[in-house]
Amino acid sequence: SQQGEEDPQALSIQEGENATMNCSYKTSINNLQWYRQNSGRGLVHLILIRSNEREKHSGRLRVTLDTSKKSSSLLITASRAADTASYFCATDSGNTGFQKLVFGTGTRLLVSP
């Protein structure tokens, strides 16, 4: 399995600070996605970055991808209490003809007011 590993497992910050979480994976990929999960809820897609992209932005989110190091990072700027959630990276190797994601173990983010 090419399950991703996320770092840190847990992160606690104050509102207004930036939060950075990292994801490493094991094999070549077609794309990498980040999802958010609020407590007791399903996952919600945040952003997708393709293997030929190095950086992508969406609102307060910035994702980078380094395929040579098989790693990605998610930066949330100016965090808010509502950003409190678990964040998962997921990779798709893209070699099966359709999408099959392998998820990381997640980072639990706590943003305090």
Place this chain on the structure above:
Amino acid sequence: DAGITQSPRHKVTETGTPVTLRCHQTENHRYMYWYRQDPGHGLRLIHYSYGVKDTDKGEVSDGYSVSRSKTEDFLLTLESATSSQTSVYFCATLPPGALTDTQYFGPGTRLTVL
């Protein structure tokens, strides 16, 4: 949430009993997935479907079977539940022709096997 519902949302059952979880979608998405989520493991793929009556195994398929007789419904069955199958189960869908699109997740079913 792309019109995905899961039923039941919570279930407690005993070891050895059969259990069926249902995923229903209203978006006519071709691809559907069942995952389980356990602490320390993230989400792991159990089974997936790429069309009506077309299903295949994922990473952790032992002890599970699936069926898809209609586009909108994807059933996950535990033939004889075990305590190791206590988990939160998520269904997801993917629009057709979407190799680089995103999956849409249901709200989850919390299953406890005593």
